[in-house]
Amino acid sequence: MASVDSARPDFEALKRAQQALRESEARYRGLVEGSIQGISIHQDFIVRFANPAFARMFGYEAPAQVIGRNALTxxxxxxxxxxxxxSLARLHGEPVPSRYEFQGMxxxxxxxxxxxxxxxxxxDSRPATLATLFDLTERKQLEQQFLQSQKMEAVGRLAGGIAHDFNNLLTVILGRAELLLHRLGAEGPGRRDVELIHATGRRAVALTQQLLAVSRRQVLKPQVLDLNAVVSGLSPMLRRVIGEDLELAVALDPDLGRVVADPSQIEQVILNLVVNARDAMPGVGRLTIETGNADLDETYARQHAGARPGPHVMLAVSDSGAGMDEATRARIFEPFFTTKEWGTGLGLATVHGVVTQSGGNIWVYSEPGRGTTFKIYLPRVEEAASPAPAVESTVERPRGSETVLLVEDDDDVRGLAREALEEVGYTVLDARASQEALTLAARTAGSISLLITDVVMPRMGGRALAAGLARVRPGIRVLYVSGYAPDAIVSHEILEQGVAFLPKPFTPLALAQKVREVLDAPGAGAA
Structure with missing residues (x-):
């Protein structure tokens, strides 16, 4: 009897220990099952245990779908x-990293x-491997996008550094060629050679503009756009671009919202994407352009650097071509990267630059053999679309008789501009520097209707010159010119309101048209 009584405390203690063990196991299971980290145990590379987060990490709905699989798959x-x-070295007691990164499938x-x-x-009393996994995909995507942004910034500094001098040279080449063509007449000797010089100069201008677009440093002229109207207007040309063997399908959302963007740049974006799609389908295929409204959420914004949640307009260009592998897809927006023997590597980089500078975001999905889709998201606005600009009906240089003060530190550009303006009737006072211009203006008795000035000049820039001149000639108008778009010209990457600007390189025709436009605009007169 005594022995039975003495055994009872041991039985009670055992029950308490078993209960504590069950509670501990329940807590452990709750922690493991509820963990946001993927936890697994594998033995001989076969998964013996997995929690729900591990299954979700690899795209499965439940742990049972991965248990029993070879972990290496x-x-x-x-x-x-x-x-x-x-894993083999660890089981043999050899030193190996306990923390490392890899890509899962x-x-x-x-x-x-x-x-x-x-x-x-x-x-089961045998050695096994415990793995705790953290999903780094979102962080890696942001890192890659940050590196891409740094590359773009580097190209931007390069483009900004060369654009001013290069565009000065192109201004002289194109301007002199245009003046010569005007003087030669339709059947003049050597006209074909001059036309070739002019056409080659225009190609150089296009390359410079692509560099500035890639680097997001070009001057944009945004307005409220209906992307449906842009796509519809381009469709006839796009059908000619892709040829007869490819089918072009256009699906436009009739309730599409509006966006704010530079219409010419958006047209260039669409054209570049269509050409890229065409080149991906050397035989027959289908190219689709779609528009639609989209609301980007916080998750999308976190996963795409520069994206913002909220209402957007979507523009998609899809093809049924060869598609891309991940390595190619990761580099497609890099400047000068191309998979084509004849490509410059600036087409898609230009698309990325324009979309980013317009406040939008671009996303691409592609798999080998399954085609490619580019989706562009631009912030949606509620305003009505701006009216289409009037088409110029004449190519003759408009004339004038006003006095113009021309300030340009490049002698060749200044000489060209002076000659071009004098040919159409203007009186031109020219100066190489701002201080010289102020002195010249002070000595001039008559009125000066317009100041044409480069923005960036030694000692005193164009803005400071315009401010100083306005104090003594308060009615004078100002036209800024420049070969690149620094902060002095561009505010928040668009032209400041009310600032007349002519980018280099410009032609005599473009200069004459812009001068006439500024002089004829409502407002103050000569000073």
Whole structure:
């Protein structure tokens, strides 16, 4: 009887220990099952245990779908040998990293960046490997987008550095060629050679503008746009661009919102994407252009650097071509990267630059053999679309008789501009520097209707000159010219309201038209 009584406390203690063990296991299971990190145990590379987060990380709905699988099948092919070597060395007691990164393969074939924290454990009394996995995909995407942004900034500094001098040279080449063509007449000797010089100069201008677009430093002239109208207006030309063997399908949302963008640049974006799609389908194929309204959420904004949540307008260009692998897709927006033998590598980089400078975001989806889709998202606005600009009906240089003060530190550009303006009737006072211009204006008895000034000049820039001249000649009008778009010209990457600006390189025709436009605009007169 005594022995039975003495055994009762041990039985009660055992019950308490079992209850504590069950509670501990429940807490442990709750922590593991509810963890946002993927947790798994594998033995001989076979998954023996996995929590729900581990299954979701690889695109599965439940742990049962991954238990029993070879863990190496969840790893990208290029990382499998490395991870297998780590695991075998760890089991043999050899020193290996306990924390490392690798790429996993989701059920749908997509890749996921993972950081693994690995240690030894046991399973059924045999050695096993415990893996705690962290999803780094979003961070890696942001890092890649940040690196891309840095590359763009580097190209921007390069473009900004060369654009001023290069555009000065192109202004003289194009301007002199145009003056010569005007003097030669339709059948003049050597006209074909001069036309070739002029056409080659225009090609150089296009390359310079692409560099500035890539670097997001070009001067934009935004207005409220209806993208449906832009696509519809381009469609006839796009059908000629893609040829007869490719089918062009256009699906436009009739309730599409409006965006604020430079219409000529958006047209260039569409054209570049269509040409890229055409080149991806050397035989027959289908090219689709779509528009629609979209609301971007916080998740999308976090995963795409520069994107903002809220209402947007979507423009999509899709093709049924060869598609791209991940390595190519990661580099398609890099300046000068191309998979074409004849390409410059600036087409898609220009698209990225224009969309980004317009406050939008571009996303691409592509798989080898399954085509490519580019989706552009631009912020949606509620204003009505701006009216289309009037088409110029004449190519004759408009004339004038006013007095113009021309300030330009490049002698060749200044000489060209003076000659071009004098040919159409203006009286031109020219100066090489701002101080010289102020002195010349003070000595001039008559009125001066217009100041034409380069923006960036030694010692005193164009804005300071205009301010100083306005104090003594308060009615004078100002036209700024420049070969690049620094902060002095561009505010928030668009032309400041009320500032007349003519980008270099310009032709005598463009100069005469702009001068006439500024002089004829409502407002103050000569001073």
């Amino acid at each position: 969840l790893v990208a092919a290029e990382d499998r040998d490395r991870l297998e070597a780590y 989701r059920r749908d074939g997509a890749r996921v960046w993972i950081e693994g924290v690995i240690s030894l454990t046991t399973w």
